[in-house]
Amino acid sequence: MTRSSAAPAVPASTGRGVRIARMVLVVVGVALIGLGGWVLTETVSPTRYGGLLVWLMGAVLAHDAVIAPVVAGVALVVGRTGRRVRPAVLAIVQVGVVVGVVLSLVVVPEIVAKAEGTGNVTVLPFDYAARLGVAWLVVAVLTALAVVAWVVRARRREARRTA
Amino acid sequence: MRNARSATVLGRLLGLAFVVCLLTGLYSHFLQDPASWMRFPTSPVWLYQVTQGVHITAGIAAIPLLLGKLHAVFPQLFQHPPVRHPVQVLERASIALFIATSVLQLVTGLLNTYQWYPWPFPFREVHFALSFVIIGSLAVHIAVKLPLIARYWRARDSYDDEGRFVEPTGELDPARAEHEAVRELARMRREAPGEQPSTPAGAAPQPRGFVGRVTRWIDDARETEREPARARVSRRGFFGAVGASTVGVVALTAGQSFTPLEPLNAFGPRQRGLGPNDLPVNRTAAAAKVLETAMDPDWRLTIAHGERTMTFAAADLEAMVQGDERLPISCVEGWSQFAAWRGVRLVELMALVGAPADRSLRVTSLEEKGGYRVMLMGPEYATDPATLVALEVNGSRLDIEHGYPARMIAPGRPGVLQTKWLSLIEVI
Numbered sequence: 178m179t180r181s182s183a184a185p186a187v188p189a190s191t192g193r194g195v196r197i198a199r200m201v202l203v204v205v206g207v208a209l210i211g212l213g214g215w216v217l218t219e220t221v222s223p224t225r226y227g228g229l230l231v232w233l234m235g236a237v238l239a240h241d242a243v244i245a246p247v248v249a250g251v252a253l254v255v256g257r258t259g260r261r262v263r264p265a266v267l268a269i270v271q272v273g274v275v276v277g278v279v280l281s282l283v284v285v286p287e288i289v290a291k292a293e294g295t296g297n298v299t300v301l302p303f304d305y306a307a308r309l310g311v312a313w314l315v316v317a318v319l320t321a322l323a324v325v326a327w328v329v330r331a332r333r334r335e336a337r338r339t340a
Numbered sequence: 341m342r343n344a345r346s347a348t349v350l351g352r353l354l355g356l357a358f359v360v361c362l363l364t365g366l367y368s369h370f371l372q373d374p375a376s377w378m379r380f381p382t383s384p385v386w387l388y389q390v391t392q393g394v395h396i397t398a399g400i401a402a403i404p405l406l407l408g409k410l411h412a413v414f415p416q417l418f419q420h421p422p423v424r425h426p427v428q429v430l431e432r433a434s435i436a437l438f439i440a441t442s443v444l445q446l447v448t449g450l451l452n453t454y455q456w457y458p459w460p461f462p463f464r465e466v467h468f469a470l471s472f473v474i475i476g477s478l479a480v481h482i483a484v485k486l487p488l489i490a491r492y493w494r495a496r497d498s499y500d501d502e503g504r505f506v507e508p509t510g511e512l513d514p515a516r517a518e519h520e521a522v523r524e525l526a527r528m529r530r531e532a533p534g535e536q537p538s539t540p541a542g543a544a545p546q547p548r549g550f551v552g553r554v555t556r557w558i559d560d561a562r563e564t565e566r567e568p569a570r571a572r573v574s575r576r577g578f579f580g581a582v583g584a585s586t587v588g589v590v591a592l593t594a595g596q597s598f599t600p601l602e603p604l605n606a607f608g609p610r611q612r613g614l615g616p617n618d619l620p621v622n623r624t625a626a627a628a629k630v631l632e633t634a635m636d637p638d639w640r641l642t643i644a645h646g647e648r649t650m651t652f653a654a655a656d657l658e659a660m661v662q663g664d665e666r667l668p669i670s671c672v673e674g675w676s677q678f679a680a681w682r683g684v685r686l687v688e689l690m691a692l693v694g695a696p697a698d699r700s701l702r703v704t705s706l707e708e709k710g711g712y713r714v715m716l717m718g719p720e721y722a723t724d725p726a727t728l729v730a731l732e733v734n735g736s737r738l739d740i741e742h743g744y745p746a747r748m749i750a751p752g753r754p755g756v757l758q759t760k761w762l763s764l765i766e767v768i
Binding site for chain 2: 186187188189190191195198199200202203205206207208209210211212213214216217220221225228229232233234236237239240241244245248249264265267268269271272274275276278279280282283284286287289290291293295296297298299300301302303305308309312
């Protein structure tokens with residue numbers, strides 16, 4: 178990597194092995210990107226490229242402009258209002274919420290796909306909306322139990338210390 | 341938790357998941373689209389069931405891992421200035437390419453398991469092409485970050501005795517070094533009382549209000565947590581959330597592919613044992629337009645070897661010696677299920693027309709059209725004694741949805757190649 182007087186562009190290599198590994202990775206990486214591009218042009222009609230590009234950019238926008246800011250905003254609000262709550266309790270609740278949200282991300286498209294209609298009755302056979310509701314309930318109960326268990330243990334620990 | 345160690349830990353897991361997806365995906369691709377010289381193992385019979393189950397499961401596990409990874413590095417999207425060096429244009433371009441392709445890959449892969457295709461491009465071809473772009477851009481990204489990854493590979497090199505993250509040197513993280521230099525400059529300027537209150541030329545003015553709050557958040561997110569105990573809790577919370585959600589989505593969906601998780605299958609798109617003959621269905625007889633031809637009493641299976649041609653009515657096949665095999669139906673969409681098949685061993689039919697052992701077969705279905713109407717079968721499957729022209733499954737005659745009057749079932753092949761509603765078998 179370049180060692181100019183200004184700050185380097187990327188992390189500097191720490192030895193010869195690292196330098197060689199980086200070179201190999203870049204060459205292999207660029208070759209694979211090229212291979213993917215070539216496979217695409219060989220197998221997909223050019224009339225589809227526009228739609229694909231829109232979906233690729235949409236994927237980045239959906240994350241960078243919707244999901245991430247919402248998560249950051251929620252974290253900011255919770256961090257402010259949650260100053261009176263113990264950090265560990267906050268962390269446990271956060272685990273529960275994230276589990277519920279990730280499950281929903283996977284299951285909501287399933288609900289929509291089922292509503293759109295399936296090829297036969299063995300595809301998407303369950304009532305996914307009802308099951309998702311139950312899953313949220315279970316997550317909420319487990320989270321509450323974990324919080325209670327943590328608080329009880331913390332109080333005991335403090336009582337022992339003051340005794 | 342937004343530090344190079346977290347990024348390394350999550351990156352490792354995500355990289356592993358993507359490489360597993362690539363390898364199992366390539367295996368599935370070449371099973372369906374082999375080069376002429378390729379031969380595949382027919383044993384163990386559950387090989388494809390496992391590789392494809394792993395493919396789908398690793399893909400689902402990658403969803404929370406990718407979200408966690410992106411969350412850990414999100415503030416770096418807004419680094420200021422956006423580009424300090426020409427090499428960085430390429431670095432940031434490779435990251436943009438990686439994020440775009442990997443998010444799209446996971447979305448289309450997941451929806452494909454639901455058989456829902458709301459996009460304006462072909463799934464299979466794009467999923468295949470993008471897999472190389474993902475691994476390629478990942479390799480470039482790893483190359484850029486390699487010194488940092490090596491520095492924070494082990495936990496004990498990453499945190500001090502009190503659990504405080506050990507910051508990288510400026511050489512290892514130039515963006516961070518510059519960020520700190522700018523901060524330090526601002527602090528010095530604030531503390532210098534004789535300084536003019538107006539903003540000096542060249543320095544960015546401190547934005548106020550909402551924008552100011554957001555920029556401060558981006559700045560603070562790069563700062564080290566001052567209290568080690570609080571930092572540890574936040575770190576554990578973060579990894580707990582990523583870990584629990586990964587375990588959660590895998591446990592509640594993978595029962596469609598893996599027996600131990602069957603009782604937990606709450607959200608899988610398929611349920612084992614559900615369907616005609618206690619078996620799920622992919623392509624139906626109605627969709628294949630074989631409702632009449634398959635039920636025709638004049639149906640015949642033709643087997644051709646050059647000039648030698650034999651035809652079999654359903655009753656002829658039923659009268660032959662029957663073989664029993666327990667083989668899985670393993671769908672490319674991830675679900676799979678073992679079933680008890682009974683039918684005529686393919687090797688015996690081949691012997692009747694005097695087919696040599698090293699020949700491939702072209703197998704044609706009653707289907708009028710469709711990508712899998714004609715199936716090529718390599719000699720490794722054609723000569724395997726477990727391969728059946730199946731007439732029964734799970735103790736009763738094949739349902740029309742499962743290929744009545746006769747279907748192919750061979751060990752270790754994707755379900756789309758287990759041709760239903762057989763019509764013609766040619767030795768080629």
